[in-house]
Amino acid sequence: MKRILIICRKPPYGTSLSREAIDIALACAAFEQDMTLLFLDDGVFQLVKDQQADSINCKNHGKVLSALPLYEVDQIFVDCQSMSKRLITADDLVVPVENLSSEDISALMQKSDVIFNF
Amino acid sequence: MMIFSLLILGAPYSSQSVKTALRFANASIETGNSIYRIFFYHEAVNSGNELLTPPQDEIHIPNEWQAMARDNSIDLVVCIASALKRGVLDSTEADRYEKPASNLAPNFNLSGLGQLIDASVKSDRLITFGP
Numbered sequence: 001m002k003r004i005l006i007i008c009r010k011p012p013y014g015t016s017l018s019r020e021a022i023d024i025a026l027a028c029a030a031f032e033q034d035m036t037l038l039f040l041d042d043g044v045f046q047l048v049k050d051q052q053a054d055s056i057n058c059k060n061h062g063k064v065l066s067a068l069p070l071y072e073v074d075q076i077f078v079d080c081q082s083m084s085k086r087l088i089t090a091d092d093l094v095v096p097v098e099n100l101s102s103e104d105i106s107a108l109m110q111k112s113d114v115i116f117n118f
Numbered sequence: 119m120m121i122f123s124l125l126i127l128g129a130p131y132s133s134q135s136v137k138t139a140l141r142f143a144n145a146s147i148e149t150g151n152s153i154y155r156i157f158f159y160h161e162a163v164n165s166g167n168e169l170l171t172p173p174q175d176e177i178h179i180p181n182e183w184q185a186m187a188r189d190n191s192i193d194l195v196v197c198i199a200s201a202l203k204r205g206v207l208d209s210t211e212a213d214r215y216e217k218p219a220s221n222l223a224p225n226f227n228l229s230g231l232g233q234l235i236d237a238s239v240k241s242d243r244l245i246t247f248g249p
Contacts, residue, residue, distance in 0.1 A: 017249065023199070027231035027234070027235055
């Protein structure tokens with residue numbers, strides 16, 4: 001089976017790319033693919049708790065992400081540098097994640113067959 | 119020889135992404151490679167809008183894709199969820215949602231993200247253009 005990596009590097013709001021990347025992740029889960037999600041750069045903001053999306057007429061993206069484990073999406077990684085630069089810690093997030101260094105991320109990309117970069 | 123699939127995200131006429139994808143697809147075919155599927159997602163769904171009316175001295179994006187699909191039996195898939203909310207509907211969806219008209223160009227098909235996953239699994243390379 002091919003290993004699929006979905007990289008989310010955009011903030012949760014501003015464009016619909018954040019949501020559309022997660023829709024691909026959910027489709028991968030529905031088709032039982034070997035899929036990994038990686039949050040990088042401003043993408044780590046997508047995972048932050050208590051998003052008040054109503055006030056800007058958007059659906060709460062954090063809520064969508066918090067449901068990922070229900071769809072058996074459990075390989076969720078974050079870039080620890082992106083987290084620390086933005087003063088975000090694991091306690092601030094809506095789902096359990098695993099921290100990766102930039103070396104780990106290179107290795108993850110290398111062993112992936114398909115990369116979606118959003 | 120390689121089998122490619124393309125994922126396109128950019129809006130036609132606003133971003134270069136659709137035009138670059140078109141050039142890439144043509145070059146792939148000319149060099150003996152094959153294209154398994156073109157998947158239009160995000161703003162790129164408007165590439166399948168039959169009502170696009172560019173000035174005559176500009177490339178007509180839906181026509182170019184249609185010609186390529188027709189001549190090389192390439193599957194042009196427009197993401198149904200992205201398309202509906204951006205007002206790109208085939209006649210079935212127009213009936214379903216009781217809309218006065220449909221506008222999906224011939225040779226384009228509305229379908230789900232399963233087609234993108236299938237393309238990524240069955241092609242040697244999946245190449246993303248845009249947004």
